[in-house]
Amino acid sequence: MPRSNSAKNSSSTSESGPTASLVGAADGAARTIMPSSNSPDANTLALAQAGDHHAFAQLYSIHKRRIYSLCLRMVGNAAEAEDLTQEAFLQLHRKIATFRGDSAFSTWLHRLAINVVLMHLRKKGLPVMSLDEAMEPSHDDGPGRSFGAPDLSLSGSIDRLALERAVAELPAGYRLIFVLHDVEGYEHNEIAGMLDCSIGNSKSQLHKARLKLRDALRTSLQKEGQQ
């Protein structure tokens, strides 16, 4: 289940031990879903489910930023993210009557949008999971191994723009896992279910994604140092 930013922040401050933030979902921290402002009132939802066009437009208005941002993170391209947002809301329109309220509406919609993105990536022929070599044929030794003498460290602080850039440049499979786990807060078992892969695979891909980000950020720091 995804966590909201506020939930992430609260869980990070309540955890102890330097690896708590790396573990993420495995720590069992409580998750909230979305800010309450994103929860449509039951009446709007019921009206939209009954086919009321204005109510549906209101749902779009409430959720558009969150869904578009999710698509953008997952594909890293604004035009593609808009197309996927459109497809997600079209699917919502087709399926909204089937929503039974077993989960929060926002969670349901979030999951629906992720499925739309995954379908899209599969159609594009991207091996969404597990095929490291297909994604990174030139990386014989995997990313970011750090054997030997201590070298440039990130020193506990990261430039946000540099990190966003590095995430955008990750191979799509790595980016997907990183965004789902570290940004959106899904647990490995949920990711494994979504991507039809093993939990171990999800964990290992996430680790590799973080190592690649570390490589990219250190390279960026080195370049800055040379200027």
Added chain:
Amino acid sequence: MTEDRNNRTCQEFQEHLADLIASGENVSNNPHLQTCANCRALLADLETIAEAARQLFPIEQPKEDLWDRIELAIQKEEGSARPD
């Protein structure tokens, strides 16, 4: 390359790091890290990246005309579903 008391090298430690982290175990207590500054720095960097990810990506706004496109697509679907 550093070896810990159990003769575990950085390479061996890092190969198991993903599993160690995902297990929820407190990796900082791992014996290898007591003797290896390089792997301690690696772990600290991964921690920093995971923390920073939580602050990543402000909520973005799609273009204003996206709703028009969606509305049009809905009308099209509804039109084609309607019997003649």
